[in-house]
Amino acid sequence: MPTRIINTALYPVDDLTSKSSRQWLASLRARLDQDGSCLLADFVEAEALAIMAQQALSIAHLAYPGPTEVSAYFFNYRLGEVEELPDAHPLRRKGKRNLAQVAADLIPGDYLLSQLYRSQLMLDFLAALTGKPIYRNQDPYQSLNISIMNEGGCQQWHFDSGNMVTTLLLQEPESGGVFEYAPAIRSDSDENFDAVQAVLDGNSDRVLQNRLKAGTLSLFRGHYSLHRVTPVVGKRQRIQAIMGYSTQPDLYGSTESSILHYGPRVAEIEATNPRYPA
Numbered sequence: 001m002p003t004r005i006i007n008t009a010l011y012p013v014d015d016l017t018s019k020s021s022r023q024w025l026a027s028l029r030a031r032l033d034q035d036g037s038c039l040l041a042d043f044v045e046a047e048a049l050a051i052m053a054q055q056a057l058s059i060a061h062l063a064y065p066g067p068t069e070v071s072a073y074f075f076n077y078r079l080g081e082v083e084e085l086p087d088a089h090p091l092r093r094k095g096k097r098n099l100a101q102v103a104a105d106l107i108p109g110d111y112l113l114s115q116l117y118r119s120q121l122m123l124d125f126l127a128a129l130t131g132k133p134i135y136r137n138q139d140p141y142q143s144l145n146i147s148i149m150n151e152g153g154c155q156q157w158h159f160d161s162g163n164m165v166t167t168l169l170l171q172e173p174e175s176g177g178v179f180e181y182a183p184a185i186r187s188d189s190d191e192n193f194d195a196v197q198a199v200l201d202g203n204s205d206r207v208l209q210n211r212l213k214a215g216t217l218s219l220f221r222g223h224y225s226l227h228r229v230t231p232v233v234g235k236r237q238r239i240q241a242i243m244g245y246s247t248q249p250d251l252y253g254s255t256e257s258s259i260l261h262y263g264p265r266v267a268e269i270e271a272t273n274p275r276y277p278a
């Protein structure tokens with residue numbers, strides 16, 4: 001096992017106070033502010049990345065497919081049932097979701113991905129970047145996920161519930177599987193449904209594309225930026241880790257959402273030996 005996971009020669013997360021590090025953080029912040037996304041290519045050392053991908057593949061069979069037709073606002077299920085709105089309204093639309101996720105409780109703690117997720121370096125780096133204390137999501141199933149997309153796999157246009165979702169691509173597909181997003185299309189004060197509808201209809205000029213490489217860490221303001229993954233082409237799976245961080249110290253998702261995304265086993269656990277606080 002290599003002890004070095006993060007490519008600190010490229011990204012000085014182990015020394016955040018030097019002048020050059022502060023300049024680097026300021027440039028990241030500017031990029032995040034400008035288009036809501038910031039990509040750190042080769043964030044993970046090549047040797048560690050190869051182990052992470054192989055470890056992810058070894059538990060890929062534990063991934064649960066979850067729902068296949070999902071609203072852009074999927075963490076707020078009732079939004080999709082507002083019957084007085086026209087059919088074309090974003091709150092009433094659903095898109096195709098074709099992926100499976102390995103839940104946090106099924107990812108062994110000694111896997112390199114778990115070590116990276118739980119490292120103080122990541123918390124310190126994100127805190128220095130945002131200027132706020134950062135915590136790991138406390139949800140027993142949602143905090144750390146591995147998303148597996150087979151050929152044809154895709155994710156519908158959606159907004160994230162959290163404001164600090166961080167992803168790491170572990171394996172690229174042969175082609176397709178492109179990350180598309182409409183930066184800062186909504187805000188806390190304005191849902192901007194007309195612009196969201198234009199994206200859903202495929203006639204928006206706000207949509208940008210990121211072709212991610214394996215090993216790239218992606219910092220993304222997914223709560224305000226509508227985003228999707230286009231269908232994967234070819235046999236090689238697209239494998240991505242989703243690391244849940246938050247400015248909230250005690251963030252849990254809902255049991256309902258975990259059952260939907262990780263399967264009936266969650267309902268069984270919660271009925272017999274609950275992991276969610278009462």
Ligand SMILES: [Fe+2]
Nearest residue numbers: 159160222227
């Ligand atoms: Fe997302």
